[in-house]
Amino acid sequence: VSKNLSLQDQKPHAYLIGSIGVSGKTKWDVLDGVIRRLFKEYIFRVDPTTSLGLSSDCIASYCIGDVIRAHSLEVPELLPCGYLVGDNNVITVNLKGKLEENSLDSFVFDTLIPKPITQRYFNLLMEHRRIILSGPSGTGKTYLANRLAEYIITKSGRKKTEDAIATFNVDHKSSKDLRQYLANLAEQCSADNNGADLPVVIILDNLHHIGSLSDIFNGFLNCKYNKCPYIIGTMNQGVSSSPNLELHHNFRWVLCANHTEPVKGFLGRYLRRKLIETEIERNIRNNELIKIIDWIPKTWHHLNSFLETHSSSDVTIGPRLFLPCPMDVDGSRVWFTDLWNYSLVPYLLEAVREGLQVCHLAPWEDPSKWVADTYPWSSASLQHEWPSLLQLRPEDVGYEGYASAKEGTTSKHVPQTDTEGDPLVRFKLWGKGFSVCTLLSHVKLFTVQ
Known part of the structure; x- marks a missing residue:
């Protein structure tokens, strides 16, 4: 009988990890070993480099129906097959991650951020209580900030109420409002109370809209440090005031960039997890689809290298654009063609046109x-599809005209009248990348035979 095995954390997120066979003679210790081996194989396939820093030792327990199997508990009365009856064909594997376990394993598995990096983030936050996630748009800073905040709530022992996490979304007009908000917060922290009315974590999103961060945070100089909420800020690039913030306000900076982990390898890990689930559901492995899923992250990195060469790292593309890749051969081909023609090429053209204004001319x-x-x-x-994929010609971005200007000719850029009729110019990928937020939730994870 085919039974389902799921891996689930404390949240209602479930991820399909495999199928195993359970016979009428399968004993509990045998099932223990099979589940541990299956989990080990799963995390290795998702992350062949480091297995997310996890091992089978991060399994806290697994459940069959109402029965919980853990080494610290007595062996259940019946053999496993006695609890896999009727519609009950799911084994749920629980990872360590509860407060009393003081473990990050469940967080790591859910977010796909390798454990050593996750541990460093939490150590910085727990020790200094103030961090700023800095990097290009689309690298998952807001998502990470919210997940870190949720974990801090769990560590604090406080219930996850609406007022436990406060979020302030900064825009161009909110400098004065943010200053007042932080001043009021500092006053509350300095008051003689236990801080019960204060949020545990404050998320300050999009701090790059603030001209002088040092001035904004000056109110915290007189704040009672141990009463102040944890502060997690996000911003799209570094600012000149960062050393001052570190020196006077104890902020620590975390770089979130497309060329470094955890962002660099995230797309591959995400697509491989998605592929594994599809293979289990369909009970088939498609080598061509595996090749495609391996190619998508390489394409993403190649395009970002192109942008770094002809523009700057600030305009590199975040991974979110590529996350919806369909898990079938024909569907993925159609999806990539549309993504290439209507999102990637227009964005690359615009980014290179802007880059030519400020950077040196690299070989095209x-x-x-x-x-x-x-x-x-x-x-x-390829014969059917390639003619419909747009190319990027140097003349489309004014590259040849710019080169001529370097040589002393009068032609410097493509005339405005030439670009007005270009349909590619009309497409603009707003935001120059996308956040990885919330796309890791609600993915079903079942399986066992």
Whole structure:
């Protein structure tokens, strides 16, 4: 009989990790070993480099129906098959992560952020109580800030109420409001009370809209440090006042960039987890689809290298654009064609046009050539599809005109009249990248045979 095995953390998020066979003679110790081995194989496939820093030792227990199997508990009265009856065909694996376990394993598995990096984030936050997540748009800073805040609430022992986490979304007009908010907060922290009315964590999102962060945080100089809530800020780039913030306000900076972990490897881990679930549900492994899922992150990195060469790292693309990749061969091909023509190419054109205004001229290399040379779909698909994929010509971004100007000619840029009729210019990928927020939730994770 085929039974389902799920891996689940404390939240109602479940991730399908595999199928195992359970016979009428399977004993509990045998099932223990099978589940541990399956989990180990799963995390290795999701993250072949480090297995997320996890091992089978991070399994706290597993449940079959109402029965909980853990080493600290007595062996259940019946054999496993006695509890896998009727519609009860799910085994739920629980990872360590509860407050009393003082473990990050469940957090790591859910967010796909390797454990050593996760541990460093929490150590900084717990020790200094104030961190700022800084990096290009689309690297998951807001998502990470919210998940860190949730974990801090769990560690504090306080219930996850609406007032436990306060979020202040900063915009161009809110400097004065933020200053007043922080001043009131400092006053509350300095008052003789136990801080019960204060939030445990404050998230200050989009701090790059503030001109002088040091001035904004001056109110905290007189704040009772141990009563002040944890503060997690996010911003799209570093600012000149960062040393001052570290020196006078005890902030610590965490870089979230597309070329460093955990962002660099996130797309691959996410797509592999998605692929594994699809394979289990369909009970089939498609080698061509595996090749495609391996190619998508490489394409993302190649495009970002192109942007760094011809513009800057500040305009590199975040991984979220690529997360919706369908888990089937034909669907993924159609999806990529649309993504390439209507999102990626228009954005690359605009970013390079802007980059030519400020950076040196590097040798031109059309990234679409790399896409054509490494195209993972079959040759039949390539013959049918490639003519419909747009290319990036140097003249489309004024590259040749810019080169001529460097040589002393009068042609400096493509005339405005030439670009007004270009349909590619009309497409703009607003935000220059996307946050990884919330896309890690609500993914079903079952399986056992």
